[in-house]
Amino acid sequence: MSYHKKYLLISGIIMGLIVFVALCFGGPLIRQFFISRKLNSMTDVYKELNTASAMHKLDSESFDLMFKKISENNNISIVLVDSDSETIKSSGQDYEYMSRLLLGYLFDSSDPDSQALQKSARYEAYLTSDPRNGIEYIDMWGILDDGTLFLLRSPLGSIVQNAELTKNILVFFLISIALVLLVIFLIISRRVTVSELREDNLRLQKDIELKEKNENMRREFLSNISHELKTPIALIQGYAEGLKESVNKDEQSKDFYCDVIMDEASKMNKIVKNLLDLNQLEFGQTEFSNDVFDIVSLIKNYIQQSEIIFEQKGINVTIDAPDSAPVLADEYYTEEIFNNYITNAINYVSGDKRIIVSITDHDEARYRISVFDTGDRIPEESIERIWDKFYKVDKARTREYGGSGVGLSIAKAIADKMGQSYGVENHEDGVSFYFTLNKAK
Numbered sequence: 001m002s003y004h005k006k007y008l009l010i011s012g013i014i015m016g017l018i019v020f021v022a023l024c025f026g027g028p029l030i031r032q033f034f035i036s037r038k039l040n041s042m043t044d045v046y047k048e049l050n051t052a053s054a055m056h057k058l059d060s061e062s063f064d065l066m067f068k069k070i071s072e073n074n075n076i077s078i079v080l081v082d083s084d085s086e087t088i089k090s091s092g093q094d095y096e097y098m099s100r101l102l103l104g105y106l107f108d109s110s111d112p113d114s115q116a117l118q119k120s121a122r123y124e125a126y127l128t129s130d131p132r133n134g135i136e137y138i139d140m141w142g143i144l145d146d147g148t149l150f151l152l153r154s155p156l157g158s159i160v161q162n163a164e165l166t167k168n169i170l171v172f173f174l175i176s177i178a179l180v181l182l183v184i185f186l187i188i189s190r191r192v193t194v195s196e197l198r199e200d201n202l203r204l205q206k207d208i209e210l211k212e213k214n215e216n217m218r219r220e221f222l223s224n225i226s227h228e229l230k231t232p233i234a235l236i237q238g239y240a241e242g243l244k245e246s247v248n249k250d251e252q253s254k255d256f257y258c259d260v261i262m263d264e265a266s267k268m269n270k271i272v273k274n275l276l277d278l279n280q281l282e283f284g285q286t287e288f289s290n291d292v293f294d295i296v297s298l299i300k301n302y303i304q305q306s307e308i309i310f311e312q313k314g315i316n317v318t319i320d321a322p323d324s325a326p327v328l329a330d331e332y333y334t335e336e337i338f339n340n341y342i343t344n345a346i347n348y349v350s351g352d353k354r355i356i357v358s359i360t361d362h363d364e365a366r367y368r369i370s371v372f373d374t375g376d377r378i379p380e381e382s383i384e385r386i387w388d389k390f391y392k393v394d395k396a397r398t399r400e401y402g403g404s405g406v407g408l409s410i411a412k413a414i415a416d417k418m419g420q421s422y423g424v425e426n427h428e429d430g431v432s433f434y435f436t437l438n439k440a441k
Contacts, residue, residue, distance in 0.1 A: 035138065035156075039118055039125055041074050042140045042152050046123055049080070053144040058088060067091065072289065072332065074154070081149040088148065097132075102151040105141045114139075127156070236261050288330040288418060292440045295327045295369060298335060299357055302342070313346065314353055321359035325367055326440040333414045334437065337422075338369065340407040341433045345373035351429065362421070362436045370434035377426040386424065387412040411435070 048070060057063045058080065071078050071091035079098040080088040087099050105124070118125040123142025130137060136156035143149055243257050296319075303310075303317055310317050327334075345355050351374040362368035378386065389409045415422040415435050422435040 035117070035127075038138055038154055039140075042076060042125065042138065042154065043123075045070050045074060045076060045078070045152055046140065046142065046150070049078075049150055050122075050144045053146040053148055056146070058146075058148065064089075072287075075287075077153045079151050081151075083147050083149075098151055098153065101139070101153075102141055102149055105139070105151070106149065123150075236265060286333075286417065288333060290328055291331045292326060292328055293331045294324050295334070295367065295437060296321050296323065296325045296359060298331065299338060299359070299369075302335065302338060303357070306342070309346065310355075313349075315346065315349055315355055316353060317355045317357070319357045321357070325359050327367060327437040328440040329418060329420075329437045333418070337411045337414050337435055338371070340411040341371040341435075344407060344433065345371050348375055348431070349373040350375035354430075366420075366436040366438055368434055368436050370432045372427070372430055372432035374430040376431075378424065378431055383424060383426075408433075 048066065052058055052063050052066070067078065067089060068091065070076070076091075077094070077098065078089075078091040079095050079102060080090070081099055081102055082088050085099070085103060087095050090098060092098070105126075114126040114128040116124070117127055117138065118140075120142075123140055125138060125140040128137055128139055129135070138154050138156060140152040141150065240261060243254065299319065299321070303319065309315075342355070342357070349355055354372075354374045356372040358370050358372070360368050360370075387408055389406055411433075412422060418437075420436045420438075422433075424431060424433050
């Protein structure tokens with residue numbers, strides 16, 4: 001057997017082993033990792049509840065706000081029951097069932113098939129299945145210091161999907177590494193001619209193109225995320241090798257190398273977080289609340305908190321809005337849309353460097369919130385595509401400020417889930433992005 005074929009065989013075996021190990025053992029390990037993270041977040045929620053009970057704040061208005069926030073942010077249903085088996089507080093409408101379930105745990109009459117995950121003197125956690133719908137949950141129950149019983153419940157579905165998504169990303173990167181090893185082996189062999197390499201690359205390219213035509217959205221997702229992470233990975237690898245080889249001559253250079261590595265790692269973390277948020281939105285795993293709040297106050301508070309950024313960049317921000325505009329929507333995700341719009345405006349504003357936020361009547365039932373910034377118009381061929389994941393009108397500029405091309409996709413997904421309109425319009429001196437919200441009656 002020639003060296004060429006030998007190294008090809010070795011690289012193929014290595015690639016197969018890597019993918020096999022990832023597929024067989026990666027899923028359970030990653031699933032356990034996400035379950036462990038969920039248990040940690042539930043433990044943190046328990047500590048917050050216990051602190052509030054110790055300070056006798058369970059009936060306070062500030063606790064009601066905190067109670068709602070920790071339930072929504074952690075995707076956890078919560079019920080509190082006093083010593084007389086009366087429900088004190090619940091984060092959902094299914095409080096009667098939750099209360100009965102809590103009492104079942106207390107009197108050891110819960111599901112015998114439940115799997116114990118964690119036990120301590122003050123609380124216990126189980127992996128269980130709801131007999132009503134067959135959905136798996138993580139339940140944590142226990143007693144607070146003031147004697148109040150509590151039950152925390154979080155669905156396992158999002159954990160399983162996140163674990164599966166992470167496993168797919170891991171497999172993809174392992175395949176990429178295996179492909180790199182393949183190239184290295186071919187170079188080491190020194191018996192591979194340029195023409196043979198070209199033929200192999202062309203053949204590999206054709207195979208990849210053929211597979212890409214038959215792949216679904218997951219393939220597109222993995223391809224896009226690999227492109228986004230390629231640059232920070234290369235920078236981290238290069239600067240890490242520089243540190244290892246002592247390229248830096250002084251402490252200042254060392255700090256610079258470390259800062260670059262930390263900055264690129266932070267960008268990678270931001271990309272992955274945004275993609276997971278977008279994935280949850282697109283697959284309907286996010287629950288939206290109907291809050292009544294003043295969108296004018298929300299925007300003014302946001303602008304005030306970001307004032308230092310506008311001053312540093314020399315941007316003039318004005319608000320054209322009525323004194324008050326009460327709306328009915330999810331306050332957290334409304335702010336998320338506005339944050340993505342205003343961030344986009346900050347990064348692309350030019351010329352007079354003006355940003356105008358306006359609130360007007362879209363129709364009798366809805367307000368229209370728009371963010372205008374002076375600068376270059378968006379090419380007509382890009383108007384529809386800017387809402388796509390990873391699409392960038394100006395790739396060099398997007399990379400310059402650390403953008404991932406996901407922000408507008410998140411805004412679109414939120415607006416779609418809330419049943420609201422959104423869009424972008426070119427003007428003579430700039431661009432405006434808008435979305436609508438229902439007026440509160």
